[in-house]
Amino acid sequence: MTRAFDIAVVGGGIVGLAVARGLAGRGLGVAILDEGDVARRASRGNFALVWVQSKGLGMARYGAWTTGSAALWPGFAAALRAETGQDVSLAQPGGYSLCLSEEELDRRRAAMMRMHNQPGWEPIPWEVQDHDRIARAMPGLGRDVVGGVFCPLDGHVNSLRLFRALHASALARGATYLPDHPVRDIAPLPGGGFRITTAQGEIEAGRIVLAAGLGNAALAPMVGLTAPVRPQRGQVLVTERTAPFLPHPVATLRQTDEGSVMIGDSKEENPVDEAVGPGVLAAMARRAARMFPVLGGLNIVRSWGALRVMSRDGFPVYDESETAPGAFLVTCHSGVTLAAAHSEVLAPMIAGGGLEDSVAAFSARRFDVPSAA
Amino acid sequence: MFRRLHEGATPLPFTFEGEAVEGREGDSVAAALLALGHDATRETGVSGAPRGPYCMMGVCFDCLVMIDGVGNRQACLVPLRAGMEVRRQRGRRKAGA
Numbered sequence: 001m002t003r004a005f006d007i008a009v010v011g012g013g014i015v016g017l018a019v020a021r022g023l024a025g026r027g028l029g030v031a032i033l034d035e036g037d038v039a040r041r042a043s044r045g046n047f048a049l050v051w052v053q054s055k056g057l058g059m060a061r062y063g064a065w066t067t068g069s070a071a072l073w074p075g076f077a078a079a080l081r082a083e084t085g086q087d088v089s090l091a092q093p094g095g096y097s098l099c100l101s102e103e104e105l106d107r108r109r110a111a112m113m114r115m116h117n118q119p120g121w122e123p124i125p126w127e128v129q130d131h132d133r134i135a136r137a138m139p140g141l142g143r144d145v146v147g148g149v150f151c152p153l154d155g156h157v158n159s160l161r162l163f164r165a166l167h168a169s170a171l172a173r174g175a176t177y178l179p180d181h182p183v184r185d186i187a188p189l190p191g192g193g194f195r196i197t198t199a200q201g202e203i204e205a206g207r208i209v210l211a212a213g214l215g216n217a218a219l220a221p222m223v224g225l226t227a228p229v230r231p232q233r234g235q236v237l238v239t240e241r242t243a244p245f246l247p248h249p250v251a252t253l254r255q256t257d258e259g260s261v262m263i264g265d266s267k268e269e270n271p272v273d274e275a276v277g278p279g280v281l282a283a284m285a286r287r288a289a290r291m292f293p294v295l296g297g298l299n300i301v302r303s304w305g306a307l308r309v310m311s312r313d314g315f316p317v318y319d320e321s322e323t324a325p326g327a328f329l330v331t332c333h334s335g336v337t338l339a340a341a342h343s344e345v346l347a348p349m350i351a352g353g354g355l356e357d358s359v360a361a362f363s364a365r366r367f368d369v370p371s372a373a
Numbered sequence: 374m375f376r377r378l379h380e381g382a383t384p385l386p387f388t389f390e391g392e393a394v395e396g397r398e399g400d401s402v403a404a405a406l407l408a409l410g411h412d413a414t415r416e417t418g419v420s421g422a423p424r425g426p427y428c429m430m431g432v433c434f435d436c437l438v439m440i441d442g443v444g445n446r447q448a449c450l451v452p453l454r455a456g457m458e459v460r461r462q463r464g465r466r467k468a469g470a
């Protein structure tokens with residue numbers, strides 16, 4: 001017998017789970033169709049920043065959407081804790097991007113100004129700070145740091161615990177998690193709804209949300225959508241655990257709630273796999289040790305690579321099919337930062353029947369502009 | 374309590390918690406400490422519970438000690454040298470120490 005659900009979410013990464021949790025909280029019968037344990041997931045290899053300061057150059061709406069999600073995060077983290085007992089260790093003490101030369105700092109400042117001069121930009125607090133000012137907040141700052149940008153809205157979480165808490169919360173709200181159910185085909189049914197062919201048989205759902213990360217590229221055309229996403233590899237180094245000494249996250253390094261320092265994160269195009277390589281890792285480690293020389297004496301205990309889900313312009317894609325009503329697409333790069341918005345704002349829209357104007361800017365239709373010859 | 378299979382190897386003097394002790398040429402620091410009867414060689418960073426060398430192959434990190442002033446060294450991976458000053462790793466290492 002074919003199992004039937006109100007709504008099927010394809011993909012069990014943090015994006016799919018955040019949406020599924022929000023949908024299940026609205027009383028819908030939700031199925032989460034996911035691959036198995038060996039799937040490539042950006043959600044288990046990311047850097048865990050809830051990050052605002054660099055988001056939105058090229059799309060003002062993305063800046064406001066990010067800021068909104070960061071503002072929702074404290075309540076979101078508290079709700080996850082109440083529902084699951086998991087503490088995702090959210091801290092939003094403000095964060096830095098640090099620059100190792102005057103040119104770097106000039107470029108950073110110019111990018112911030114361009115971002116803030118965009119039409120429709122909703123201002124966020126930020127400032128350029130010099131070495132001495134940063135060193136007062138971040139003892140142990142390396143002499144090579146000439147300055148940086150501080151934004152009081154930036155923070156970080158424990159992202160593996162976030163992943164776990166999202167799972168637990170979605171299940172507690174009644175969602176059905178179906179691992180080892182990779183979706184092979186989606187057929188819109190004549191009378192509405194969808195027949196979904198998985199590796200373990202067929203499932204029917206009234207509506208469907210594609211949240212399959214890189215898998216969206218192949219799935220979206222089945223329901224009349226496009227998902228121009230590509231893999232971009234990032235590598236991360238992790239030190240041994242030490243007593244707390246970094247009170248603020250930096251865009252490229254942060255001390256976790258458990259004491260490790262994570263150093264990241266490279267941006268490599270056209271990756272063939274998730275492998276790590278000594279060239280990139282060494283460059284990352286060298287920069288980090290210039291920012292905080294004390295890092296040079298710590299042991300590296302782990303490193304990994306993971307594939308970002310990158311859209312053509314780097315901004316999220318939220319869409320609703322015109323040809324197959326009830327089919328939605330939700331994908332983005334900064335899925336940790338946006339988890340609160342996905343669960344508390346986007347999911348209610350989907351449950352309520354459709355994406356609202358406030359997220360219209362994120363439609364993939366923005367890519368349909370013919371490029372000049 | 375562990376017993377050595379072969380007693381022949383050259384003795385190597387070192388200190389553990391400031392006390393003069395002896396291992397053998399070819400020992401790892403962890404092996405030397407276990408042979409001396411020390412099966413609790415660190416206190417965890419979370420609860421302070423006692424822990425000691427477990428896997429003896431570099432994966433469990435339960436053998437952490439301070440060697441010559443450098444914290445969080447994996448005793449099972451460090452060959453014993455004469456004159457080493459070995460101490461328990463008490464709680465989390467402080468970066469820079």
Ligand SMILES: Cc1cc2nc3c(=O)[nH]c(=O)nc-3n(C[C@H](O)[C@H](O)[C@H](O)COP(=O)(O)OP(=O)(O)OC[C@H]3O[C@@H](n4cnc5c(N)ncnc54)[C@H](O)[C@@H]3O)c2cc1C
Pocket residue numbers: 010011012013014015016017033034035036039040041042043044045046047048049050051181182183184211212213214215216219233234235236264265305306307308309331332333334335336337338
């Ligand atoms: C190195 C790195 C650092 C990052 N740092 C940050 C950061 O600091 N802050 C931040 O906010 N974000 C960060 N991100 C981004 C964040 O991790 C991603 O935005 C987020 O994990 C994307 O989640 P996802 O669920 O869309 O994709 P994924 O985690 O990739 O999950 C996709 C899921 O879909 C499943 N799937 C795929 N195809 C199918 C199919 N056909 N049928 C069923 N299931 C399918 C997969 O099995 C998988 O479970 C980082 C990413 C990387 C790689």
Ligand code: FES
Pocket residue numbers: 403425426427428429430431432433434435436437447448449450
């Ligand atoms: S005993 Fe396991 S790492 Fe040393």
